[in-house]
Amino acid sequence: MSDSLVVLDAYTANPGDLSWSALEALAPCEIHDRTEPTEIVPHAAAATLVLTNKTPLSAETIAALPRLRYVGVLATGTNVVDAEAARARGITVTNVPGYGAPSVAQTVFALLLELTHRVGHHAEAVRAGRWSACPDFCFWDGPLVELAGRTFGIVGFGQIGRAVAQIAAAFGMHVIVTRRDGRAGREDGIEFVEMDTLFRRADVVSLHCPLTPQTQGLVNAGRLGLMKPTAFLINTGRGALVVESDLAATLDAGRIAGAGLDVLSVEPPPANHPLLRAKNCFVTPHYAWATREARARLIEIATENVRTFLAGTPRNVVS
Numbered sequence: 001m002s003d004s005l006v007v008l009d010a011y012t013a014n015p016g017d018l019s020w021s022a023l024e025a026l027a028p029c030e031i032h033d034r035t036e037p038t039e040i041v042p043h044a045a046a047a048t049l050v051l052t053n054k055t056p057l058s059a060e061t062i063a064a065l066p067r068l069r070y071v072g073v074l075a076t077g078t079n080v081v082d083a084e085a086a087r088a089r090g091i092t093v094t095n096v097p098g099y100g101a102p103s104v105a106q107t108v109f110a111l112l113l114e115l116t117h118r119v120g121h122h123a124e125a126v127r128a129g130r131w132s133a134c135p136d137f138c139f140w141d142g143p144l145v146e147l148a149g150r151t152f153g154i155v156g157f158g159q160i161g162r163a164v165a166q167i168a169a170a171f172g173m174h175v176i177v178t179r180r181d182g183r184a185g186r187e188d189g190i191e192f193v194e195m196d197t198l199f200r201r202a203d204v205v206s207l208h209c210p211l212t213p214q215t216q217g218l219v220n221a222g223r224l225g226l227m228k229p230t231a232f233l234i235n236t237g238r239g240a241l242v243v244e245s246d247l248a249a250t251l252d253a254g255r256i257a258g259a260g261l262d263v264l265s266v267e268p269p270p271a272n273h274p275l276l277r278a279k280n281c282f283v284t285p286h287y288a289w290a291t292r293e294a295r296a297r298l299i300e301i302a303t304e305n306v307r308t309f310l311a312g313t314p315r316n317v318v319s
Contacts, residue, residue: 003027003310006047008035008055011075013295016090023051023303026310031097035107041065049306054267059085070228074298075289076100077238079211083319093319094305105163105234107288108206109171111260112189114169114282115232116145145257148172153202155218156180156237157208161256164206165190176201180209204234211238221246227256236288239265248274251281255289260287 004027007020010035014020020031027049027259035055036045041064044050048067050057053074059082062068071081071141073095086093114120118141125131126143152168154161155179165175169189176191178198183191195218199205205227209215219233219242227233233256235242244265250256264273275281289295301316308315 004046005029005049005051006207007045007074008040008050009033009053009074010051012053012290013298017297017300020299023299026303027308034137039197044068049309051302052307054080058083062086062089062091065117066110069304070094070309072302072309073175077210078318081319086319088126092309092312092314092317094189094316095318096200096298097303097316098299099301100291100294101159101163103294104160104288105167107262107284108164108234108236108260109167111234111282111284112204112232113149113260115258115260115280116147117158118142118144123282131168135296147204150174150203151176152261153177153198153200155198155205155207158208158238159207161206164208168204172221173204196223196226200228202231203228204232204317206234207237207241209241210305211240215266216240219243219247224250224256229255229306231259233259234261235259236262239263244273244275248281249279251275252279254279260280260284262286276286 010031012180020029024027033044040055040061045177046067046311049070050068050073051074057071057080062082062085065308069091071086071091071093073081073093076095076097081093083093099182122141131139148171150173152173154165154175157179159175161177165177167177176198178193178195182192182194202230207219217240221243224246231289237301251259261275262284263286264275265299269276275283304315305316
């Protein structure tokens, strides 16, 4: 059986500033910017190899694609693919780990610095003439927060979590981490603690764990209630790690100081999503991963995943 390849949703990875030529050299290739749910089977019907970012491949869809033998996810998280259905068919599923770690870690601190120094707000205030009208040589609108000496808590310690820890340490922060096995202790200057301990102690909680049945909704009213009233929550992981109605209520009641979120449980969100208007909440449009450098690494690794699969030595296999 000769192989053919389809990319179901190419646009976010490559809106035109990068090339698919290395991928196209591996097999006859059809590239779609986007694929609606009703178009998935028509687009992929003849394909043996499918690449997807957020276009879902359910058990029903996989059953309707009898030629399919490989799915490459153009992301790290693979919850868009029904893993059991793929495993039952012997379909290899790969992902792209680590490609966005520097960019996502950078965004964590962009969100945090906006919360602590409100750079955008103050720049707009200057543009509106408020500095010019000020009787003093400077002004600030609300409390400003210094990070040095505070405690930065990381939930999940993969490549992104480790990159975030390095930056937090460079800011002079004490880093505490909770990891999957729950073990406590110290390694290389980092303190490992139990989950609830982290939420109690941290001045900043940053989420970097995968979305699984065990982690869905891990930030709920109970854990938010453990946090200091001066603490911040950052989520660049997956939206469903957070019970969003609980977070909105916590923010609006002033029970924590603020939140910076690059992900929501539904993307794009409905216009009436409670976190879009919650107090001291900054929401960015799931763009932490999308620097040109990160997207170039993504395409390079995804292409290599396909090449090694065709060579009989697949890598980055998750199913």
